[in-house]
Structures are given as structure tokens and as C-alpha cells.
Amino acid sequence: MQEEVGLNLRKITDDNLSLGHIYTTKPYSFQSSIIGCSAKQRFYWTTFRRMDISPDGNELAYINISDKKGNVMIRKTTSISAATQRTFRNVGSVSWGSDDKIYYADYTNGSNSKICVINSHAGSVMQQITNAASDDDPILAADGKTLFFTRYEGNGGASIWAYNLEDGTLISCARGYNPWPVGDSNEEFLCVRNTARGQSEIWLVNYVKGQETLILSDEERGFTNPTMSPDGKWIVCEGNSKSSVSRKQNLDLFAVRIDGTQFTQLTYHPAMDCCPVFSKDGKTLYFLSNRSQKKTIHCNIWSMKFPF
Incomplete structure (x- = not known):
């Protein structure tokens, strides 16, 4: 793609990974859903985090x-x-903690999920x-003892919870899903919230101080799966976009500064690009994509230069 020139795109895997279906049906209620949505474009997608990087930056879990x-x-x-298989269950989402442990959502018992x-x-x-x-989307905060995750309660909607790994304390923090810890404390995180009109937005929440800031919103697009650069300056996420080639909606990667400025589309391929994660030096982005694949459910791990 002409717009992707200079990004040094590279396919990491040669085998066809099975990502599962990304497309989904229209959610019954936008606000109480954990489905990425752009109702204006009639485009909806699943939001599980399917990949993360090891603390030393040398391995990927997917x-x-x-x-x-x-x-x-x-x-x-x-x-x-x-590749080495590490679970033998039925996993919905995964993250790699700073304690070098793998946290995941277990769906072995049907639709019920446990962290x-x-x-x-x-x-x-x-x-x-x-x-x-x-419960889904677990991710460890920088303090090494606070585990954020999404709890979905049907019509009650999705909310971010915090579990203290040392004493078992469980706290309901704020409305939203797809948590991503921010900074060195366990007080702030990025998350996704769906509006009543069917639009996924990126928010910054300090649940201790009660501060909630809208970072990224677009009438034409929804955004999910936020991840933060190691220097804390940039957010990269996935969002819907209309391809200039296929003229259809698909998922691409987007970047925005933590203060909501300098919004930039990073990828433009008509395939699905999702689940971005930074290398430890912040110079490279790894992501999942079905570009070069014939079926949506098949994908590979790709890498690209982060241009900022």
C-alpha cells in the first residue's frame, strides 16, 4: 500500500494462525456491550486481546x-x-505480566469465563x-500486584475491576472494557466505552481521583484495544476504516498522543489489522493481520516500524 511506505512491514510467522472470526453481529445494546462498534458504518468486531510481549521483549504470547x-x-x-503451546484449555484473551506470568481468560466451561x-x-x-x-482481558499494572480486568454483567454492561494479587481485595473501578494500565501507579488506565449511539471511544480513567478524560472519539469510527508506548507518550489502537482499494470497512491501526492530539492512521491495508503491542524500546509495533490470507479467520503476526 502506498500509504504504508517506510513502515518496514515484515511478516513474522509463516504458518497460518487461526484468529477466529473478527466480524460479529450487531449488539443488542451498544452501551452494555463489549463489542467494538461503529454503528454509523454498520461495522462491529470482537475486542479480545489476542497477543502480548514478554517482559524482556524477546517473545510473543498469542x-x-x-x-x-x-x-x-x-x-x-x-x-x-x-512456537510452544502453554495452555490446554479454551482461552479468550491473554497478557504477559511483568512478573513473567501469563494471565488469560479461560472459556473452557462454555460461555462462562474466569481469569x-x-x-x-x-x-x-x-x-x-x-x-x-x-471476566476477561486481564492485565497486570506496573506495581506488579494489581490485576485489572473486564467484568461483563449482561444488561448491567461492562466494567473494569482491580484484583489485588497479594490480599485478594476486589474493587469495581469504572465503566468500560479493554483496560490498559498507565504510569507507574495502579490508579490510572485506558479503557474503551461504547456510547448509546453505537460508537467505541478511548478513555483515560483515574479511578482513585475520580477523573475521567475522553481521549479518542470519531463519528465515523470506533476504537478498541488501546496499548501505550513504553515512554507513555503514545496510544496505539485498532479502529474501523474504509479501504480505498476494496471500498469496504475493515480494521486498521491508529496512533494518538496521550493528550488526544496528533491522531494518525498507521495502516491502510483492506485486510484486518488488530491487537497491536509495542516492542520494549518503542520502535516496533507487532500486530495480527490476515493480509496475504484468503480467509478472515486466518492470520499471521506482523511487525512494523513505529513512525514517531
């Missing part, structure tokens, strides 16, 4: 679907490497952390 079950795989960030954790490299002992009906 979800691959086989035999109708998703499991966590680990491989080097280099283009030639074998669980496993050692990233040794053994297969699984620890269950939550036991509610629908």
Missing part, C-alpha cells in the same frame, strides 16, 4: 485456535522460530483468580 479451542502459544520475536494465570515457561499448573460468570 492465541491460536485449533479444533474450536483457543490456546496460548509462545514464540520468539524473530521471524524464524518454533487464570500460568507460569510462562515451566509446568502446566493453572491458578484460577476469579470465579464470576464473565
Whole structure:
């Protein structure tokens, strides 16, 4: 694509990973949904985080679907490497904590989902952390003891919760989903909120001080899966866009400063680009994409230069 010149795009995997279906049906209620949405464009997508990077930046954890079950795989960030399966359950989302443990949502018991954790490299002992009906998108804060996650309660909507790994304290923080911790404390996070008119927005929330700031909103687009650059200056997320080639809506990657300025579209391919994650030096973005694939559910891991 002409607009992607200079990004040094590189396919990391040669095997066809199975991402699962990204498209979804129109949610019954936008505000109480955890579905990415741009109702104006009649475009809706699933928002599970399917990939994260190791604390040392040398490996990627991602979800691959086989035999109708998703499991966590680990491989080097280099283009030639074998993958190791780390879970044998049915996983919906994954993150890699600074404690070198893999946190994930376990969907083994049908539609119910629990937050669980496993050692990233040794053994297969699984620890269950939550036991509610629908918990997802776990991610560890910088303090190493606060685990944020999304709890979905049907018509009650989605909200961000905080679990203290040391004493088991559980706190309801704010409305939203797709949490991403901000800064060195455990007080702030980015999250996604859906409006009543069907539009996914990126918010910055300090639940301790009660401060909530709208960072990214667009009448033509929805945005989900925010991730922050290591220097704390940039947010990269996925959002819908109309391809100039196919003339159809798809998912692309977007960047915006933490103060909401300098909004920039990064990718323009007519395929689905999603689940961005930064390298530890902030110079590279890894993401999942079905570009070069014939089916939406098949994808590869790609890398690109972060241009800022």
C-alpha cells in the first residue's frame, strides 16, 4: 500500500494462525456491550486481546485456535522460530505480566469465563483468580500486584475491576472494557466505552481521583484495544476504516498522543489489522493481520516500524 511506505512491514510467522472470526453481529445494546462498534458504518468486531510481549521483549504470547479451542502459544520475536503451546484449555484473551506470568481468560466451561494465570515457561499448573460468570482481558499494572480486568454483567454492561494479587481485595473501578494500565501507579488506565449511539471511544480513567478524560472519539469510527508506548507518550489502537482499494470497512491501526492530539492512521491495508503491542524500546509495533490470507479467520503476526 502506498500509504504504508517506510513502515518496514515484515511478516513474522509463516504458518497460518487461526484468529477466529473478527466480524460479529450487531449488539443488542451498544452501551452494555463489549463489542467494538461503529454503528454509523454498520461495522462491529470482537475486542479480545489476542497477543502480548514478554517482559524482556524477546517473545510473543498469542492465541491460536485449533479444533474450536483457543490456546496460548509462545514464540520468539524473530521471524524464524518454533512456537510452544502453554495452555490446554479454551482461552479468550491473554497478557504477559511483568512478573513473567501469563494471565488469560479461560472459556473452557462454555460461555462462562474466569481469569487464570500460568507460569510462562515451566509446568502446566493453572491458578484460577476469579470465579464470576464473565471476566476477561486481564492485565497486570506496573506495581506488579494489581490485576485489572473486564467484568461483563449482561444488561448491567461492562466494567473494569482491580484484583489485588497479594490480599485478594476486589474493587469495581469504572465503566468500560479493554483496560490498559498507565504510569507507574495502579490508579490510572485506558479503557474503551461504547456510547448509546453505537460508537467505541478511548478513555483515560483515574479511578482513585475520580477523573475521567475522553481521549479518542470519531463519528465515523470506533476504537478498541488501546496499548501505550513504553515512554507513555503514545496510544496505539485498532479502529474501523474504509479501504480505498476494496471500498469496504475493515480494521486498521491508529496512533494518538496521550493528550488526544496528533491522531494518525498507521495502516491502510483492506485486510484486518488488530491487537497491536509495542516492542520494549518503542520502535516496533507487532500486530495480527490476515493480509496475504484468503480467509478472515486466518492470520499471521506482523511487525512494523513505529513512525514517531
